[in-house]
Amino acid sequence: MAKTKKYTGDEVLNLVGKYMSESDTEKVREAYNWASDLHKEQLRKSGEPYIIHPIQVAGILAEIKMDTATVISGYLHDVVEDTPATLEDVEAKFGKTIADIIDGVTKISKIRYKNSQEQLAENHRKLLLAMSKDIRVIIVKLADRLHNMRTLGALREDKQRRIASETLDIYAPLADRLGISTIKWELEDLSLSYLNPEKYHSIASRMNMKREERIRYVQTAVSEIESVVRELELQNVDVYGRPKHIYSIYRKMADKHKAFEEIYDLSAVRVLTNTIPDTYAVLGAIHSKWMPLPGRFKDYIALPKANGYQSLHTTVIGPGGRPLEVQIRTHTMHEVAEFGVAAHWAYKKNKGSGKEVRTEDQTQQTLNVIQGILELQEDAKNAEDFMDGVQGDLFSDRVYAFTPKGDVFELAKGAGPLDMAFSIHTNVGIKTVGAKINGRIVPLDYKIKTGDIIEIITSSTAKPSRDWLDLVSTRRARNKIKQYFKQLDRDDNVEAGRELLIRNLRDTGFDSTELLSTENLIKTAETLHYHAYDDMLAAIGYGDVAAPGVANKLTEGIREAQQVAETDELQRELLEEGHEIKRDETALTQRQKVTADDIVIAGVDNLLVRLGRCCTPVPGDEVKGYITKGRGISVHRIGCPNIRAAQIQGQRLVDVQWEDENGLKPNYDADLTVHGENRNGLLNDVLRSVNGRTRFVNSVNGHVTKNGTAQVSLSIGVKNSVQLNSIMDSLNTLPAVYDVERAFH
Numbered sequence: 001m002a003k004t005k006k007y008t009g010d011e012v013l014n015l016v017g018k019y020m021s022e023s024d025t026e027k028v029r030e031a032y033n034w035a036s037d038l039h040k041e042q043l044r045k046s047g048e049p050y051i052i053h054p055i056q057v058a059g060i061l062a063e064i065k066m067d068t069a070t071v072i073s074g075y076l077h078d079v080v081e082d083t084p085a086t087l088e089d090v091e092a093k094f095g096k097t098i099a100d101i102i103d104g105v106t107k108i109s110k111i112r113y114k115n116s117q118e119q120l121a122e123n124h125r126k127l128l129l130a131m132s133k134d135i136r137v138i139i140v141k142l143a144d145r146l147h148n149m150r151t152l153g154a155l156r157e158d159k160q161r162r163i164a165s166e167t168l169d170i171y172a173p174l175a176d177r178l179g180i181s182t183i184k185w186e187l188e189d190l191s192l193s194y195l196n197p198e199k200y201h202s203i204a205s206r207m208n209m210k211r212e213e214r215i216r217y218v219q220t221a222v223s224e225i226e227s228v229v230r231e232l233e234l235q236n237v238d239v240y241g242r243p244k245h246i247y248s249i250y251r252k253m254a255d256k257h258k259a260f261e262e263i264y265d266l267s268a269v270r271v272l273t274n275t276i277p278d279t280y281a282v283l284g285a286i287h288s289k290w291m292p293l294p295g296r297f298k299d300y301i302a303l304p305k306a307n308g309y310q311s312l313h314t315t316v317i318g319p320g321g322r323p324l325e326v327q328i329r330t331h332t333m334h335e336v337a338e339f340g341v342a343a344h345w346a347y348k349k350n351k352g353s354g355k356e357v358r359t360e361d362q363t364q365q366t367l368n369v370i371q372g373i374l375e376l377q378e379d380a381k382n383a384e385d386f387m388d389g390v391q392g393d394l395f396s397d398r399v400y401a402f403t404p405k406g407d408v409f410e411l412a413k414g415a416g417p418l419d420m421a422f423s424i425h426t427n428v429g430i431k432t433v434g435a436k437i438n439g440r441i442v443p444l445d446y447k448i449k450t451g452d453i454i455e456i457i458t459s460s461t462a463k464p465s466r467d468w469l470d471l472v473s474t475r476r477a478r479n480k481i482k483q484y485f486k487q488l489d490r491d492d493n494v495e496a497g498r499e500l501l502i503r504n505l506r507d508t509g510f511d512s513t514e515l516l517s518t519e520n521l522i523k524t525a526e527t528l529h530y531h532a533y534d535d536m537l538a539a540i541g542y543g544d545v546a547a548p549g550v551a552n553k554l555t556e557g558i559r560e561a562q563q564v565a566e567t568d569e570l571q572r573e574l575l576e577e578g579h580e581i582k583r584d585e586t587a588l589t590q591r592q593k594v595t596a597d598d599i600v601i602a603g604v605d606n607l608l609v610r611l612g613r614c615c616t617p618v619p620g621d622e623v624k625g626y627i628t629k630g631r632g633i634s635v636h637r638i639g640c641p642n643i644r645a646a647q648i649q650g651q652r653l654v655d656v657q658w659e660d661e662n663g664l665k666p667n668y669d670a671d672l673t674v675h676g677e678n679r680n681g682l683l684n685d686v687l688r689s690v691n692g693r694t695r696f697v698n699s700v701n702g703h704v705t706k707n708g709t710a711q712v713s714l715s716i717g718v719k720n721s722v723q724l725n726s727i728m729d730s731l732n733t734l735p736a737v738y739d740v741e742r743a744f745h
Contacts, residue, residue: 005059006056007055007056007058007059008055009032009036009055011059012028012032012055012058012059012062012071013025013028013029013032015059015062015063016028016062016068016071019065020068024068027068027072027094028058028068028071028072028075030093031071031072031075031076031094032055032058032075034075034076034079034093035051035054035075035076035079036051038079038083038084038085039051039054039078039079039082039083042082042083044151044154045154045155046151046153046154047154050078050082053078053147053148053151054074054075054076054077054078055075056147056150057074057075057077057140057143057144057147058071058072058074058075058143060074060143060146060147060183061074061139061140061143064180064182064338064339065339066136066139067136069095069097069098069101069136070101070136070139070140072094072098073098073101073102073105073136073140074140074143074144076090076094076098076102077102077105077106077140077141077144079102080102080103080106081106087099087102087103090102097134100134101134101136101137101140104134104137104141105137105140105141105144135178138174138178139178139180141171142171142174142175142178142180142183142187143183145167145171145187146183146186146187148163149163149164149167149186149187149190149191150190152164152190152194160194161194161195163194164190164191164192164193164194164195165191165195167187167190167191168187168188168191168192168195171187172184172187172188172191175187175340178340179305179308179309179336179337179339179340180338180339180340181309181337181338181340182338182339185245185247185248188245188247188248189245189246189247191247192246192247192250196250196732196733198733198734198735199250199733199735200246200250201735202260202735202736203246203249203250203253203260204246206260207243207246207249207266210266214243214266214267215241217267217319217320217322218241218267218269219241220319220320221241221269221318221319221324222239222240222241222269224289224319225239225269225271225282225286225326226239228285228286228288228289229271229282229285231285232278232281232282232285234273234274234278234281234282235274236273236274236331237271237272237273237274237278237282238270238271238272238331239269239270239271239272240269240270241267241268241269241270242267242268242269242270243266243267244266244267244268249263249266253677253738254738254739257675257705257709257738258708258709259677259678259679259708259709260677268324268325268326268327269324269325269326269327270326270327270328270329270334271326271327271328271329272329272330272331272334273328273329273330273331274330274331275330276301276330278330279301279312279328279329279330280312282328283312283314283328286314286316286326286328287314287316289316290316290317290318290324291316291317292314292315292316293315293316293317293323296313296314296315297312297313297314297315298312298313298314299312300312300313301329301333303400308336308340309333309336309337309340310329310330310333310336310337311327311328311329311333311337312327312328312329313325313326313327314326314328399411399412399413399415399448399449399450399452400450400451401420401448401449401450401451401452401453401454402451402452402453402454403424403453403454403455404453404455409423409424409454411423411448411474412473412474414447414473415447415448415472415473415474416444416445416446416447416448416471416472416473417432417434417435417437417442417444417446417448417454417456418432418444418468418471418472418477419448419472419473419474419476419477420435420448420454420456421435421456421458421477422472422474422476422477422480422481423474423476423477424456426480428456428458429464429477429480429481430462430463430464430480430484431458431459431460431462432444432456432457432458432462433457433458433459433462434457435454435455435456435457436454436455436457437452437453437454438452438453439453444468444471445471464481464484464485466481466485466496466500466541466543468481469481469482469543481543482542482543482544485541485542485543486542486544490534490538492541493537493538493541493542494534494537494538494541495537495541496540496541496542497536497537497538497539497540497541497547498516498537498540498541500540500541500547501516501537501540501547501550501551501554502516503547504547504548504551505551505554505555508551508555510551510555510558515554515555515558516554518533520554521533521536521537521554524536524550524553524554527553528545528550528553536550599611599623599625599633599635599656599657599658599659600656600657600658600659608632608633609625609632609633609635609656610632610633610634610635611635611668611669612634612635612636612637612640612642613669613745614636614640614641614642614744614745615636615637615639615640615642615742615743615744615745616637616668616669616670616671616715616742616743617635617636617637617668618668618669618670618718618719618720618721618724619658619660619661619662619668619719619720619721620658620661620662620720620721620722620724621637621638621721622637622638623635623636623637623638623656623657623658624636624638624643624653624654624655624656625653625654625655625656626643626652626653626654627652627654633654633656635656637742640744641744661720661721662719662720662722665719666696666717666719667696667717667718667719668717668718668719668720669698669715669716669717670715670716670717670718670724670742671713671714671715671716671742671743671745672713672714672716672727672728672731672740672741672742672743673711673712673713673714673740673741673742673743674686674710674711674712674713674714674731674737674739674740675709675710675711675737675738675739675740675741676709676710676711676712676734676736676737676738677709677710677736677737677738678704678708678709678710679710679736681736682702682710682712682734682736682737683700683702683712685734685736686700686712686714686731686734686737687700689727689730689731689734690714690716690727690730690731692730693723693726693727693730694716694717694718694723694727695717696716696717696718697714697715697716697717698715698716698717699713699714699715700712700713700714700715701713709738710736713743728740
């Protein structure tokens with residue numbers, strides 16, 4: 001990773017002096033002096049004076065030309081949490097705006113929570129909701145996190161991994177959604193260096209080994225592009241090469257199972273122009289010179305990304321017949337690509353300068369993110385539920401679809417027509433009766449793909465169906481549907497809940513007439529903590545609780561009686577084969593030990609048990625058994641294809657569990673498949689890693705797949721799933737390994 005600049009206080013003041021007025025620069029100096037005085041007795045974990053951290057945060061903010069309030073907040077972001085200063089003190093000296101930004105950044109450190117995960121989620125929720133009031137809150141936090149990641153080496157290894165994981169899950173995606181790629185890429189690379197240092201340094205060293213060759217290739221490409229651009233007689237065009245980031249190469253290797261040598265686009269060429277017409281002129285000239293690769297052209301100018309990013313991307317067969325990625329954008333688009341929403345403040349300064357200014361588009365992208373956060377907050381049950389929604393709806397992969405009029409809608413990957421309808425407007429969603437994709441009628445469970453033209457068909461008399469809750473994938477749509485049913489008359493919800501319950505009971509083979517007696521409903525409602533059974537039925541009606549869960553409680557006694565009858569039938573069948581089954585009449589769920597393979601089965605003794613060779617379960621795995629003809633009970637891991645096949649064929653499944661999940665024997669067979677880079681020494685590395693954690697290696701074999709990667713199959717002996725997971729984690733850290741998985745045969 002490139003060496004990052006370390007600022008001094010004077011250097012930050014020089015930076016802001018280049019774009020701030022003298023009075024604003026003086027306010028920044030005042031904040032620096034106050035922060036220095038407040039933090040003067042404090043040291044960081046590394047042993048250096050604490051004030052260095054606020055200086056670096058302010059420097060990062062000054063580099064992206066943030067406004068006066070934001071840079072001051074960078075200096076003061078820790079004073080409320082770590083010094084005697086209060087928010088009132090900040091407001092008195094620097095005003096309410098800066099006090100509000102600092103309040104948004106400050107952690108909730110004085111409230112006790114049940115666990116650290118809950119506190120972390122609450123901190124993130126407070127931060128994101130503060131961001132919804134002032135986007136500068138998250139920009140300060142991103143600068144704070146970036147410098148913390150740059151100095152993470154001073155902490156314990158477990159803290160390094162926890163903070164790096166949090167950064168990769170929350171802060172890098174946030175930087176991406178706000179378009180601040182200059183921070184996003186560095187956060188991702190730094191996180192990888194702590195979460196998987198071997199892979200990080202392996203990629204970095206290999207990129208360094210090819211550095212001279214790569215530089216020569218890029219210089220040749222840049223020279224040839226400059227030549228064709230000169231012929232266009234355009235003004236103010238910059239052409240330069242840029243290396244790909246380590247994390248992006250790592251993701252490409254892992255996601256596509258590619259070896260490092262198969263990653264050709266380690267570098268790309270970027271062309272910056274004055275105007276949008278110039279970008280298309282350059283694109284045409286490049287395509288005239290080199291053959292473009294099919295399917296590798298993307299026009300993010302006509303169809304910007306959700307974070308405001310605009311650029312033309314193309315991959316061509318460049319010099320020497322090698323693939324070359326070229327990005328073409330205007331100078332202003334480049335500023336947005338690097339600094340995202342942060343560029344908004346810089347553009348306000350540049351109005352009237354003759355430069356391309358797109359503050360409205362950028363502000364709208366920011367408002368889209370903020371609106372999404374506020375909608376998720378409305379219906380979140382708690383902080384963790386809120387953060388699940390943020391990561392699922394706001395940070396997930398996106399698809400881009402069009403209305404027939406050409407308007408662009410951005411949706412989470414997996415969204416369907418109903419999700420889009422509710423994203424247009426709640427009333428559109430509620431009145432939806434169907435959808436056309438590219439002119440053809442599609443079902444409402446259709447998954448939207450990027451480029452689809454979607455026409456939502458509505459009717460003034462239409463009403464939502466409760467089945468829609470199973471058809472939508474976004475929190476917004478699901479919450480709007482639930483709100484609709486909550487707003488209906490209570491009597492309608494109670495009746496709808498009763499109908500859903502009757503339908504579920506009927507579909508599962510039960511007679512609802514006796515089951516839905518007042519006595520049964522009261523008893524079930526009390527069990528599920530409702531004050532009255534009508535409340536329970538209403539909750540089912542508006543989608544707050546699932547009908548199958550209530551139905552299971554209602555039928556619990558009947559299903560237990562059926563299990564007793566099934567056990568009696570099983571006993572008759574197996575006694576014919578000479579086995580004996582014992583059952584405690586007063587405690588059906590009692591589990592009695594079976595001598596074979598440490599497995600216990602409900603109500604069964606002296607029965608042949610064998611572990612499935614197709615999935616090699618070990619103690620600690622979730623397991624299920626099914627009755628075979630003449631061979632007792634076959635035990636398999638949950639998810640094994642043979643369990644699914646047994647269900648389809650109507651074979652009787654039985655609950656089984658391990659007598660001791662730690663394992664009563666030292667050697668249970670387990671099969672693994674390792675995918676990795678095809679290079680010398682891979683097999684030795686795999687064996688060395690495995691031999692360091694188990695003495696039982698039954699077999700090893702490897703081969704090269706059609707796409708050129710290596711695949712190693714292992715059969716090993718372990719005591720339990722804890723030991724097996726340790727072995728898999730160890731293999732995953734090897735620099736040439738892409739992933740490790742349990743095998744199914």
